[in-house]
Amino acid sequence: MLNYLETELKQNGNLAKDTNAKNENTNRVELGGTATLEALVAVARAKAEVIFSDAYCQRVNRSRTLVEKWIREGRVMYGITTGFGALCDRVISEEETAQLQKNIILSHSTSVGEPLSIEQTRAVMFMMLQNMGQGFSGVSLALLERIRLMLNLDLIPFAPREGSVGYLSVEAHIGMAIIGLGKIFENGVPVESRLVLHKHGLEPFVLGAKEGLALISGTTSPTALAALAIFDMKTSTLSADIIGALSLEANHGNIKAFDERLMQARPYAEQGNTAANVRMLLQDSEVIKASEGHRLQDALSLRAIPQLHGAVKRMIQDAVRTVEEEMNTCSDNPIIWPEGDDGHAMSGCHCDSSYVGLAMDSAAIAATTLAKMSERRNYRLITEHLSGMPWFLIQNPGLNSGLMIPQYTQAGLLNDMKILSHPASVDSIPTCGGQEDYVAMGYNAAKKALSIAEKLEYILAIELLSVYQAHQFLDPGVKPASVTAAILKEIGKHIPVSSQDQFLYPHMEYLKALIHSGRLVEIAESYVGSML
Missing domain, CATH: 1.10.275.10 (Fumarase/aspartase (N-terminal domain))
Incomplete structure (x- = not known):
């Protein structure tokens, strides 16, 4: 699984783009202008060369x-x-x-x-x-x-x-x-x-x-960890839109809840963008078209995708802006201020990590909320009286457990995420003999955000696994969306459709890597263009 992920990272040129580079070499990042999350990830993950x-x-x-x-x-x-x-x-x-x-x-x-x-x-x-x-x-x-x-x-x-x-x-x-x-x-x-x-x-x-x-x-370590975490969270918000759309389709959901006119009545940009993403992803779905009138409205985990995903995106984007601003500051103390021929050495507290800490605590709560909805959608898929499909998406349930236990994994991960969502930035333990009588704790906020970002990817991966297995029970004469078909085809290269119990761990790891690497978003955007 790690080899797959490393290959995907190296092949995904988006990870190595640097807006400040004077050349188009995606294996090189030049420092001196405005640094981006993508530049940091290119150096940290793809091991891009650094020049000054x-x-x-x-x-x-x-x-x-x-x-x-x-x-x-x-x-x-x-x-x-x-x-x-x-x-x-x-x-x-x-x-x-x-x-x-x-x-x-x-x-x-x-x-x-x-x-x-x-x-x-x-x-x-x-x-x-x-x-x-x-x-x-x-x-x-x-x-x-x-x-x-x-x-x-x-x-x-x-x-x-x-x-x-x-x-x-x-x-x-x-x-x-x-x-x-x-x-x-x-x-x-x-x-x-x-x-x-x-x-x-x-x-x-x-x-x-x-x-x-x-x-x-300075805030170098909290900012570095925050940048990695928020980069992954940002990718996961788009992955969640894709997986949520596929769940809506597999559940024969009501696309009217995503109508543009409905979004205009509550015009949050992120909410409208999420609804637009789902409409684009499912625009040619015969399954969705055949589902019209199937039910007046869906459960909230399907119907409220624009609202919840949109709110999460706003929090994540706010954190992205904060982290990128912090990346382009000097957080040293003292500051050497060049002015004329002499300049000044000025002591202050730019090493305080409050901006990063508060941003990552907020992002962690948002990411956990996104995971909460994903787990609920997955629960609907694997529950016979909710989805209309066999228990745990397996033929002959009872003899087979199917996808019963991955939802337990989601529950365990989600419990961890809820614990980690307690904000680190509200704490303060004085240090340094009272000289540092207030402490921001931004490092711990960033560190736990890394863990939350990874757990979110696993929870989304398990939902995607259920979507993949659910399609064996849908009417083969009714075509899914083109995006759905492409994603199912890609997954099918690595995961067989289950007719009986099998070892699921490698499948969940593969799907997590598909999300983490950005490959899932890449497949979807090759059909619908850039998502927001």
């Missing part, structure tokens, strides 16, 4: 020149010539600068447990380049070149994922690998980073003034 624009290099060099000038002048600057957090009033000499930056990496590498996946760590490294590359961090271009080189060589650090409140610890573990003290994955196994670097002709990087602090400061 001239503008990127110029603004990094400009801010670095200022930092070096200020150090020579003996200015007192937070995290550059002082300690960190509650120790910000302790002045550090110029001779101790390198040790200070190394110390912050050593002391802050405290996240624990299982590591981030390769994909997730690559996304964080991408965000490090984005954050420090805005020209407000004062780091050297050499540091960013080292991170870029590690990404392009796929030298990915071991970074435990548990125990971050919004920044610091995960990034510090990545910093450990950069300076030769941590670990880098080699063939899936964490190996001492200095050994891996040596194999590639690289020496451990020696951090200069401000660079240790800049590596760990």
Whole structure:
């Protein structure tokens, strides 16, 4: 299943498009302009090559020149010539600068447990380049070149994922690998980073003034994880439209609930777009046409698809906008503000992750609601007195369990999603001796959103499996929509129609990959054009 997914990701050019690139090479992402979710996913998943624009290099060099000038002048600057957090009033000499930056990496590498996946760590490294590359961090271009080189060589650090409140610890573990003290994955196994670097002709990087602090400061890890989660949630909203339309068709549903005139009476754009998607998907369905007058109105899980899916899309789109805005900011502290020949070092709190945390908590609730409706549609399909088809969509039920138990899987996943939908951003546990007396918890909001995004894909996949099996019980003389036929044909290449019980796990994994990779949306859009 993983090989299938990786192939789909590499073949799907949409994942590797970068609106800022000066060339059409979908295997390359240029940093320096406005970064997009697609650019981050291209680097994180498809392992697109990262390059820097001239503008990127110029603004990094400009801010670095200022930092070096200020150090020579003996200015007192937070995290550059002082300690960190509650120790910000302790002045550090110029001779101790390198040790200070190394110390912050050593002391802050405290996240624990299982590591981030390769994909997730690559996304964080991408965000490090984005954050420090805005020209407000004062780091050297050499540091960013080292991170870029590690990404392009796929030298990915071991970074435990548990125990971050919004920044610091995960990034510090990545910093450990950069300076030769941590670990880098080699063939899936964490190996001492200095050994891996040596194999590639690289020496451990020696951090200069401000660079240790800049590596760990900012919303890089919550933004990276949020970007991956919201990208998948966005894809799932369109997948849900497709699967919901196919469920409506298999249930002989009433298309009048999707009438454009009805949508105009309550003109939410996302609701109208969802209804339009369903109408387009089923426009040539003989099943839907033959179902006219079958019932006055359907159950809410079918009838309210435009309303619920539309509301979810609004929340997801709001989160997309927030995450992409955050991707294109500098969330460092202090900020190096170039102005005239001198400039300023200004301390604030751009490292606060409230924007990302609140957005992802909201998106998580929306995604769980989408899953809730999908499970209900699936329940109708497998329930004889609701669908009119044999129990659990299997011939000879009783001897066979058919698709009885995948709905249990949906129930278990949905229970997890409901638990994970409790917002992380409402919590605050003071840290740093009271210096950080309020904490945003954006990292945990993003981390749990990743889990919710994956569980949503599985729940939709199980509904799609039921739709696929249901078609053996529909009248073969009445044709389904062209989109339906194409999707069933694609699934049929990998999954046999069940006439008796069979091993279902690989089928659910295949369908989840079909959704995750964007292939399901791609098939549908090849018939109806771009969906909204």
